Amino acid sequence: MSLRTLEGFKFSTLKTPVHLLDPRTKFLIVIAVLVPALVFANIYVMIALLLSQLPLLLIGKVARRWALSLRAGVFLSALIFVVNLFTGSYLSAIALTLRFLVLLTSFSLFFMTTSPDDLGLALDRIGAVRWLSRRWLGYPNALSFTFTTAVRLVPTLAVDAQTVVDAQRSRGLELDKGNLLKRVRNYIPILIPLLLIAIRRSLELAEALESRGFPGKEGRTSLFQLKLRPVDYAIIALSLAIIGISFWVYFHYKIPVL
Amino acid sequence: MITLEKVSFTYRSGQRALQDVDLNIEGGDFIAIMGENGAGKTTLAKHLNGLLKPSQGRVLVDGDDTRKVSVAKLSRKVGLVFQNPDHLLFSETVKDEVAFGLKNFGFTPEVVHKQVERTLEALGLSEYAESSPFLLSGGERKRVALAAILATEPDYLILDEPTIGQDYQQKERLRNFILQLYSQGKAVVMITHDVEFVAESNPKVILLSQGRIVARGPADSVLSKDELVKKASLVRPQMSRLFGELAKYGLPGDVVDVHRARLLLEEKLLEAKARVAQNS
Amino acid sequence: MAHAPREIILAKNLGFQYVGAQKAAIHGIDLSIKENEFILLTGPSGCGKTSLCRCLNGLIPNFYQGEWTGELLVDALSVTTQLTSELSRRVGYVFQNPENQLFALTVEKDIAFGPENLGLSREEIRQRVDEAMNVTGTLSLKDLAPYELSGGQQQRVALAGVLAMKPSVIVLDEPTSFLDPHTAEEVMGATDDLRRELGLTIVVVEHRLDLVARYAERIVVMDAGKIVADGDLEETLDEKFDLLEGLGVGVPRVSLLWTMLRRDGLVSGKVPTHVESAASSLGDMMSQ
Numbered sequence: 143m144s145l146r147t148l149e150g151f152k153f154s155t156l157k158t159p160v161h162l163l164d165p166r167t168k169f170l171i172v173i174a175v176l177v178p179a180l181v182f183a184n185i186y187v188m189i190a191l192l193l194s195q196l197p198l199l200l201i202g203k204v205a206r207r208w209a210l211s212l213r214a215g216v217f218l219s220a221l222i223f224v225v226n227l228f229t230g231s232y233l234s235a236i237a238l239t240l241r242f243l244v245l246l247t248s249f250s251l252f253f254m255t256t257s258p259d260d261l262g263l264a265l266d267r268i269g270a271v272r273w274l275s276r277r278w279l280g281y282p283n284a285l286s287f288t289f290t291t292a293v294r295l296v297p298t299l300a301v302d303a304q305t306v307v308d309a310q311r312s313r314g315l316e317l318d319k320g321n322l323l324k325r326v327r328n329y330i331p332i333l334i335p336l337l338l339i340a341i342r343r344s345l346e347l348a349e350a351l352e353s354r355g356f357p358g359k360e361g362r363t364s365l366f367q368l369k370l371r372p373v374d375y376a377i378i379a380l381s382l383a384i385i386g387i388s389f390w391v392y393f394h395y396k397i398p399v400l
Numbered sequence: 401m402i403t404l405e406k407v408s409f410t411y412r413s414g415q416r417a418l419q420d421v422d423l424n425i426e427g428g429d430f431i432a433i434m435g436e437n438g439a440g441k442t443t444l445a446k447h448l449n450g451l452l453k454p455s456q457g458r459v460l461v462d463g464d465d466t467r468k469v470s471v472a473k474l475s476r477k478v479g480l481v482f483q484n485p486d487h488l489l490f491s492e493t494v495k496d497e498v499a500f501g502l503k504n505f506g507f508t509p510e511v512v513h514k515q516v517e518r519t520l521e522a523l524g525l526s527e528y529a530e531s532s533p534f535l536l537s538g539g540e541r542k543r544v545a546l547a548a549i550l551a552t553e554p555d556y557l558i559l560d561e562p563t564i565g566q567d568y569q570q571k572e573r574l575r576n577f578i579l580q581l582y583s584q585g586k587a588v589v590m591i592t593h594d595v596e597f598v599a600e601s602n603p604k605v606i607l608l609s610q611g612r613i614v615a616r617g618p619a620d621s622v623l624s625k626d627e628l629v630k631k632a633s634l635v636r637p638q639m640s641r642l643f644g645e646l647a648k649y650g651l652p653g654d655v656v657d658v659h660r661a662r663l664l665l666e667e668k669l670l671e672a673k674a675r676v677a678q679n680s
Numbered sequence: 681m682a683h684a685p686r687e688i689i690l691a692k693n694l695g696f697q698y699v700g701a702q703k704a705a706i707h708g709i710d711l712s713i714k715e716n717e718f719i720l721l722t723g724p725s726g727c728g729k730t731s732l733c734r735c736l737n738g739l740i741p742n743f744y745q746g747e748w749t750g751e752l753l754v755d756a757l758s759v760t761t762q763l764t765s766e767l768s769r770r771v772g773y774v775f776q777n778p779e780n781q782l783f784a785l786t787v788e789k790d791i792a793f794g795p796e797n798l799g800l801s802r803e804e805i806r807q808r809v810d811e812a813m814n815v816t817g818t819l820s821l822k823d824l825a826p827y828e829l830s831g832g833q834q835q836r837v838a839l840a841g842v843l844a845m846k847p848s849v850i851v852l853d854e855p856t857s858f859l860d861p862h863t864a865e866e867v868m869g870a871t872d873d874l875r876r877e878l879g880l881t882i883v884v885v886e887h888r889l890d891l892v893a894r895y896a897e898r899i900v901v902m903d904a905g906k907i908v909a910d911g912d913l914e915e916t917l918d919e920k921f922d923l924l925e926g927l928g929v930g931v932p933r934v935s936l937l938w939t940m941l942r943r944d945g946l947v948s949g950k951v952p953t954h955v956e957s958a959a960s961s962l963g964d965m966m967s968q
Contacts, residue, residue: 155823155825257785258785259784259785259786259789290783290784290785291783293785294783294784294785294825294826297825297827298779298827301827302487305482305484305487306487306488308446308451308482309480309482309487309488310488311451311471311472311475312449312451312471312475312479312480312482312549313475313488313500313501313504313548313549314472314475314476314501314504314505314552315472315504316470316472316504330490331490331500334490335486335487335488335489335490338486338489338534339484339486339487342486343780346775346777346780346781347780347781347783348743349739349743349775350773350775350780350781350783350838351783351793352739352742352743352764352765352768353737353739353764353768353772353773353842354768354772354793354794354797354841354842354845355764355765355768355769355794355797355798355845356765356793356797357765357797358765358796358797358798358799362796362797362799363796363799363800363801363802363805364796364802365788365789365792365795365796365802365805365806365809366789366792436860436862437830437831437860438830537725537726538725539725564857564858565776565854565857566725566887567724567725567887567928567929567930568724568887568928568929568930569724569725569928570725571930572928593860593861594861595861596888596890596933599933630862632860633860633861633862633863634860634861634862635861635862635865637933638890638932638933638934638955639933639934639937641955642934642937642955642958642959642962645955645956645959645963646959646962646963646966649963649966649967658933658936658937658940661937662937662940662941665937665941665946665962665966666941666944666946668966669941669946669947669965669966670946672965672966672967672968673946673968675968676968
């Protein structure tokens with residue numbers, strides 16, 4: 143189950159209107175969905191939030207992958223439903239399960255349509271991140287850079303992980319046998335090589351990057367930059383409005399579950 | 401004997417990696433599996449110890465169908481040495497590393513101890529028994545990985561790209577070691593793209609291209625054929641290319657080994673000398 | 681335009697011992713490299729070739745700590761006084777593992793990385809990236825991610841990234857180890873083409889001499905941290921063949937063949953270093 147869920151969060155390199163939105167815009171969309179989802183527990187609101195994201199999924203051409211991730215999230219949804227049956231009413235259980243799906247969809251949509259590169263660029267522009275980066279690591283873009291590198295290494299390390307499992311199984315290691323304690327210990331021959339490989343790859347990468355002038359002096363420029371276009375401003379305005387209205391309604395009215 | 405009967409394999413992503421592969425591997429065999437990147441060499445290797453099960457056809461190891469037996473059980477007979485030793489190494493000492501497989505297969509401590517000692521000696525690693533495997537050089541780590549698989553004395557040894565990054569002397573040692581193994585009756589299968597190493601070691605060559613076996617035979621016949629070599633993204637061994645250029649002097653085209661090349665050239669050169677002596 | 685090529689790398693009694701090592705990785709290195717040379721650096725495993733290369737672009741002593749002795753001038757700059765970032769403008773480094781040199785999520789962004797570090801203007805970066813992609817034939821790959829590329833493609837992208845820095849020297853440390861023979865030859869050929877087109881100085885570390893023999897004019901052989909042979913490739917293979925064989929250097933098969941025949945008195949003349957010259961020399965011998 144677990145690995146298929148990840149497919150619903152992986153960036154797909156397409157150039158749809160949704161993909162081309164600025165990552166900051168898309169992040170605000172997530173907030174604009176999050177706030178009403180968390181602030182209300184009304185079934186109609188949840189359904190509305192879910193349906194409103196559908197056009198984005200379709201325009202972004204990621205609807206099929208999203209459906210996959212939903213299918214994989216069935217287990218967790220069922221769990222939430224059952225737990226809430228015991229702690230609340232039948233209707234609130236439905237509402238909360240729907241809320242989980244709304245949140246899942248929102249994050250899934252964000253990660254599927256935002257390239258980690260652009261995320262890195264966006265992080266670069268956020269003042270707070272630059273400040274933190276300078277304090278911790280000495281350079282304003284070090285944090286966003288670390289993030290990009292981590293993302294870049296994920297598919298490579300995933301392959302490494304599978305190779306380590308294969309290699310150790312070829313030495314007689316059986317990961318599906320034994321009591322709980324034995325099974326946990328059996329992961330040591332998997333985790334240690336993987337950790338060391340990750341470290342080795344990172345060091346080699348660092349060496350290669352330093353050989354190309356990293357980190358350079360203060361004043362590193364960038365070939366690419368993020369630009370907010372009119373459509374971004376429109377959506378940002380809409381998102382802020384939704385967030386504002388949600389809070390206003392929350393403080394003035396009591397919305398029941400149904 | 402390991403038998404592959406009409407083995408085809410398709411990855412879950414839909415990528416077809418192997419098609420209709422028929423192959424027999426017996427004790428005493430020395431086989432080199434060659435082919436371009438993505439030809440299916442590693443996929444084929446993983447079928448030999450059950451890590452991958454065929455989508456169609458079947459793989460029999462000494463009569464056992466790999467779909468019916470666990471990888472652990474198959475690994476007792478089929479030792480697969482992965483290309484990058486860092487994918488295996490995790491123990492505190494080289495001794496512990498080499499003992500790992502033996503312990504997994506349930507041997508007694510006395511047997512484990514003896515086998516570890518023997519294997520370390522055979523590979524020239526005795527002095528490193530108590531060292532940490534991570535502090536050794538690249539070549540030494542490769543030997544430790546090899547020792548770890550050899551310790552359990554598998555009948556079939558599969559080596560994935562064992563010559564990458566090795567200098568000439570290290571490759572010589574490896575060649576001699578392989579010779580020892582297959583003359584002892586073990587089967588050695590080597591996945592490689594090192595044409596010169598193959599030319600000098602003379603294994604039986606199996607050429608894979610796009611998942612199919614496109615040629616099989618002795619190194620000198622397979623590696624001297626231009627179209628085959630090109631398909632597999634290889635180059636002809638130096639001797640073969642040299643003799644290609646010298647074809648007009650009546651020299652055969654299927655030479656890959658330096659020593660055979662020398663004998664053939666000796667003949668022609670002595671003839672030439674005789675001619676010169678006659679004419680003067 | 682016939683000026684004498686200038687000296688671009690000068691090492692005097694260069695030595696280095698890594699922190700915690702029992703002995704020096706390299707010592708007593710005297711080396712002079714002129715512009716536009718193509719040098720093959722070889723020797724048995726552990727002889728110090730990689731350590732020497734690391735000194736050339738400043739990875740030693742900046743990335744690798746230890747004790748430095750002697751002097752090394754690169755383009756008249758003393759390595760010990762410069763940061764790697766400054767030296768990277770002059771000396772590019774292509775590593776053995778193709779995958780671990782590429783960090784960005786697209787090829788284009790990866791190639792732009794170096795110039796970005798130099799703080800160049802966006803137009804300048806754009807120009808350098810386009811040039812580098814054109815000259816290495818990687819334009820068609822520009823939107824792909826590193827892990828989607830083959831080993832050969834990855835090395836070409838790595839080369840492009842290095843070229844975008846506009847260095848005068850490029851060091852390639854066993855760049856084709858992980859590549860299949862055909863791709864390996866392509867990469868070597870491309871490297872030589874670039875040397876001629878751009879007037880670069882090339883240093884290649886390689887065990888397999890026959891791969892590089894066609895292009896390298898000069899060979900530097902190391903053993904146990906010292907240089908044991910340094911000179912014209914053909915002459916060195918000719919005069920010092922036994923030394924090289926003794927060290928376990930992978931001499932070209934045609935050179936080995938010739939040496940054996942010469943020992944038996946069947947041929948005479950200089951040792952050929954690659955197939956074409958061997959064929960022509962042997963042809964001459966046989967058609968007498």
